[in-house]
Amino acid sequence: MRARVFITPKQGVLDPQGKAVEHSLHSLGFKDVHDVRIGKYVELVLEATDRQGAEQQTDEMCRKLLANGVIEDYRFELTE
Amino acid sequence: MRARVFITPKQGVLDPQGKAVEHSLHSLGFKDVHDVRIGKYVELVLEATDRQGAEQQTDEMCRKLLANGVIEDYRFELTE
């Protein structure tokens, strides 16, 4: 099974990357872009066959390693 | 309109982060995880109202700045 994980800065937490990128998008002429947030995107393959097990496992991986719970939120999707 | 951009290492391009994370996941006991790839996830808001314009604009932002064609692929989704 394939997992796609989206890790984003928590609401209210400063996102220096997003700030810098938004600024340069503006100077590149993309004036009407805003609320740029930059996070991480993780793809991985799991042996697990049962959806529930895979969900549990992925969630645990996010909490233990992939996301930094102090400043980041995460979401994930599973596909066969 | 809201754009969600996924930037991933090109197939065949080494992904030191992915390798390190896979290794860490294994040593954390997630033995059956493989093909870990680490990319970037960008969220942004566009003023544009017409879907086509927004798509063009987002694609251009990806080509110009958000992704480096030499090492990265990108995909994006638009939502109202």
Place this chain on the structure above:
Amino acid sequence: MRWGVVTFPGSNDDHDTQYLLDHVLGQDVVALWHKDRELQGADCVILPGGFSYGDYLRCGAVARFSPIMEPIIEHARAGGFVWGICNGFQILCESGLLPGALLRNRDLRFICRPQRLRVEETGTPFSNQCRSGEILTLPIKHGDGFYIADPVTLEQIESNRQVVLRYVDASGRVTADGNPNGSINNIAGITNARRNVFGLMPHPEHAGEKGLGGEDGLKLFRSVMTAHAEGALGSAGAPTAVASGL
């Protein structure tokens, strides 16, 4: 000859590069600001080390769009000397003036240490004062120095002898041991096909005084001075034979 050193927001080694050129080599140096639109007659433009725009998103990705990059790209097209050090190398790759790209170091850690390098090609304006096969010691200090290029490009830069410097181990051999960041073929520095644009991860500007990391770095700067004096293309104008500052 006249040197230009660019300051992008987040450049850190700009002052050090100016200091070396001015105080150690007695050269004519102008400071170029990223918002400038002309090079003030610089014959060789240096893009210094640092963290331009915080190196957010990708190292050098944002800096490449600074106004100053337009005249720099012009200068390079006209055969003028353009030299990127560390972050400057990353900017040159991002802007397409040099092939390939730089990823995060293999072990994902910033590394700062003296590094042994082998001179692979002396037929460039940046290495003509070195002996082929000579071993130089220059400091490295970067988190994203893992050079890669697709197989075709790699084959080209190797066969055109565009690789100027490789990382080597204590015994001067090209080995995994001697490779601090994972770079393919231990590549530490390359030129473009025309050999007037040069990028490297090590810091010659931090090896220009005996008491501070040795003087191996001076060879690269003196190479440019020689090339310029010998009338290799320098300033965007016609070749000049005036050996100023030598």
Place this chain on the structure above:
Amino acid sequence: MSKQTDPVSERDAIDHGLTTDEFAHICKVLGRNPNMVELGVLSVMWSEHCSYKSSRRHLKRLPTKGPRVLQGPGENAGVIDIGDGLAVVFKMESHNHPSFVEPYQGAATGVGGILRDVFTMGARPIANLNSLRFGSFDNARTRFLINGVVRGVGGYGNCIGVPTVGGEVYFDAGYNGNNLVNAFTLGIVRTDRIFLAKAAGIGNPVMYVGSKTGRDGIHGASLLASAEFSGEAEVKRPTVQVGDPFTEKLLLEACLELMQLDAIVAIQDMGAAGLTSSSVEMAGRGGMGIDLDLDKIPVREVGMTPYEMLLSESQERMLIVAHRGKEDIVERVFSKWDLDAVVVGTVTDDGLFRARFHGEEVACIPIPLVTDEAPAYDRPLEAPADNQANPLLALDQLPLPGDYNQVLLKLLDSPNIASKEWVYRQYDYLVRSNSIVVPGSDAAVLRVKGTQKGVALSVDCNSRYCQLDPYVGAMIAVVESARNVVCSGAEPIGLTDCLNFGNPEKPAIMWHFSEAINGIRDACNVLGVPVVSGNVSFYNETEGRPIPPTPTVAMVGLLENIDHHMTQWFRNEGDIIVMLGRTREELGGSEYLALQHKKVTGAPPWIDLAFEKQVQQVCLGAIREGLVQSAHDTSEGGLAVALAECCISGPGPVMGAAIELEGSIRPDALLFGESQSRIILSMRRRHLARLKELAGTDVPVHVLGEVRGRRLVIAPLIDADCEQLRRVWTTALPRRMESEAGEVLAAPA
């Protein structure tokens, strides 16, 4: 919104960490109950972190004067004259609690904060140090914390382009629940261009520059550092702040550029308690008032309340008092660097702190109430009953080891003694090209461009000694940092400290603290070194378990002639090896005792301050006369480890030594005892006579042997291959860190 302007109750005050008496005093002075905004302001300014209420009385005992002192404690950093119209500006700060909660960002913002303290005064930062303490390696979280903290220190310092040239790292189970991160910055300033945080000039504009204000770390540093951890520190997590070194780099360059244009009267960074402390303290120092229009504050988030704006600890912000009419200069410089610069208030003469929002006054407090009249406690102190210094170590019951080579290898493999290269190779220690002696010798040495001068820097504290005897331990911290600086060819000229302790409401902790202050005071007095800045971090305590007392000190030394700089490693085959000082039969608190005998007990090494000073003067004199090839102080691991370091710590190939140790004391004390006031020199034989002249009758000079071959031979006890010693010493930390899983992504990609 108006809710925030309603009077608050005592209950609210107590929730904000104030005591009943403190609240009563506030109501008395105001003649009314404060509102929520005022309570917020008063509670952070009266927090331990901002008010030093438990430590103020004790800190007064520290010597802070001296002919070179241009600015002592009380400003953002201390300033010491180094001649040539230049001065050094330096300070050390703790970021312990934030970096335990989120190691990367906690350490990073700690570095960012101390940098602002220094460039606020007009100085260009040229060097950082970092003093780190972690739990033992068998603690599950230790590796994670080391990784995050080291990445964070490097991530910020490397990006902003200030070299990290030195520091220290120690490991002790006593830090399992609270790691320590103490960050030091030194800058250079022209003596006629020093900027103070002293508001002046009625009607002068107050300007806000730098990043926008978000809800970051409301009650962060201030309250985090003013209460114990409950165990689940997680609850405090939302207050963690994220650093933006790129913006700080712009802020640094913009401020230094602006300071050339005499457009500003005063400037202060917004650190703990952000806008509140910066405005109140600037007004307080100048005996002025300040009037803020909160509608003007650049905010990052919608719907921020006055309370949030005043207490936010968003990073990379500064507050400036400009000369009336010069606002445009400030704006021009900052817009050049793509930064906000907004007038947010004015200087008044009514001595009041006023804040307005949506046309309504939301705060009005007499500034003295917030600053000078903040509570100062004389907390009870009492020597702990179990004061471990008492059970004197019975040497005769301590078995001698069989194989001294094995013990030496074991010591070199101890994380406390092993090479710290794994740490400092992750730091850019070269940028700004002043680094004459880089990490790896006793002290870092930097040249001062445009002069013949140099500065030497070392940060030290052996908390094991402090645990056994805080008074002696603190004295040793001071003299060791001085010795490190002297061994590098510099004269100690000034000191900054960072005093890390447990909960000051416990008499035993206050006793530790008070004893440590006395130790620093006495050592500084004898060495003639003033304390010009510092920082106190209390409540380093988890579930009632305090850290070992850790009074970290950083010494700044001056080289009149940079050519006199010295390093610790042997240089030439055939040089003689000389020890200045005496070895006593003592093992108390030594690394050897802890490692080999699993004991932390006894009295710390004996220290005679007058003798220590003589030893240092002889060493410095010899270096200045060019008699010396290398100089290394002996510290953890004693003589044997110090000699090994002389053989293996150099950049080149290892050097061996042939040593004859005579002496009536037991061999383990001779080799591994940590007697103070000892320095190992290597030199040409022909200079020995002159060295003995310099030493006179006061300072013993022992010729130990000579630099020879590739083995370290300390006849008859030790005979080891230096290559092997180097391998063990250099791989000890990497080996322990390799197995690190996790945290790979925690650092910003």
